[in-house]
Amino acid sequence: MSVGDALPFDVNWERDDHRITLCVVGSGGVGKSCVTVRYLKDEFVEYYDPTIEESYFKEVECGTRTYDVEIIDTAGQDEFADHRNSALAQGDGFLVLFAINSPYSWQELKELRERIVREHEDKGELPMVIVGNKKDLDSHRQVPFDDIVDYCRSIQCPFIETSAKTGLNITEAFQLLIEQVKLVNPTILEEQWHYKIANQKMRNGHIPSRSSKECCIL
Numbered sequence: 001m002s003v004g005d006a007l008p009f010d011v012n013w014e015r016d017d018h019r020i021t022l023c024v025v026g027s028g029g030v031g032k033s034c035v036t037v038r039y040l041k042d043e044f045v046e047y048y049d050p051t052i053e054e055s056y057f058k059e060v061e062c063g064t065r066t067y068d069v070e071i072i073d074t075a076g077q078d079e080f081a082d083h084r085n086s087a088l089a090q091g092d093g094f095l096v097l098f099a100i101n102s103p104y105s106w107q108e109l110k111e112l113r114e115r116i117v118r119e120h121e122d123k124g125e126l127p128m129v130i131v132g133n134k135k136d137l138d139s140h141r142q143v144p145f146d147d148i149v150d151y152c153r154s155i156q157c158p159f160i161e162t163s164a165k166t167g168l169n170i171t172e173a174f175q176l177l178i179e180q181v182k183l184v185n186p187t188i189l190e191e192q193w194h195y196k197i198a199n200q201k202m203r204n205g206h207i208p209s210r211s212s213k214e215c216c217i218l
């Protein structure tokens with residue numbers, strides 16, 4: 001479909017948020033901020049304030065299309081007793097991180113994943129990718145690879161090892177997640193795409209009517 005074509009369905013203009021939200025989660029210090037910034041800016045910045053939650057926007061390619069995606073680098077999950085309004089409750093997909101040199105973060109990952117699944121149990125299957133970060137510290141690995149594979153098989157979740165420091169598999173991790181979103185929840189990607197096309201038409205001076213598929217050209 002090109003920008004010039006009529007929309008195949010009515011865009012709900014009452015909703016101003018057709019973005020796909022991907023949340024980067026995991027216990028403190030696993031590298032959530034570094035992974036996110038490596039993906040967005042291809043830089044490794046050693047230190048981020050661990051208490052700050054940041055939100056970014058990016059166009060992400062999947063197949064032949066690009067989608068507007070919000071990426072939330074979460075923080076302070078240890079205190080989220082009541083997190084109903086938090087990113088964890090709103091995410092459409094989750095990159096769940098641990099650090100391969102931290103058994104604590106691996107245990108935390110399992111608990112965190114269960115909390116996210118409980119939070120979204122009404123939605124059924126949830127797009128998720130498990131990420132073992134700090135792969136550059138493989139010589140200090142404390143989470144056995146076989147344990148990770150066994151766990152990920154048991155919950156049927158894709159797994160990838162990354163390094164924010166070297167950039168290894170960072171784009172691939174986000175790509176894997178967007179592919180999971182496409183697999184589990186293709187409708188939200190479709191909606192996002194049509195919303196994006198409608199916005200491009202608006203910018204080009206085409207005002208789609210709210211109730212018909214026709215456009216009037218000003």
Ligand SMILES: Nc1nc2c(ncn2[C@@H]2O[C@H](COP(=O)(O)OP(=O)(O)O)[C@@H](O)[C@H]2O)c(=O)[nH]1
Pocket residue numbers: 026027028029030031032033034035045046047048049050133134135136137162163164165166
């Ligand atoms: N060696 C190595 N250090 C990393 C990597 N990713 C993050 N770090 C370091 O781990 C610490 C915590 O990273 P940060 O992104 O702030 O963790 P967050 O609390 O999960 O957001 C910082 O000192 C980073 O420099 C990585 O891939 N390899």
Ligand SMILES: [Mg+2]
Pocket residue numbers: 032033034048049050051052073074075
């Ligand atoms: Mg952080």
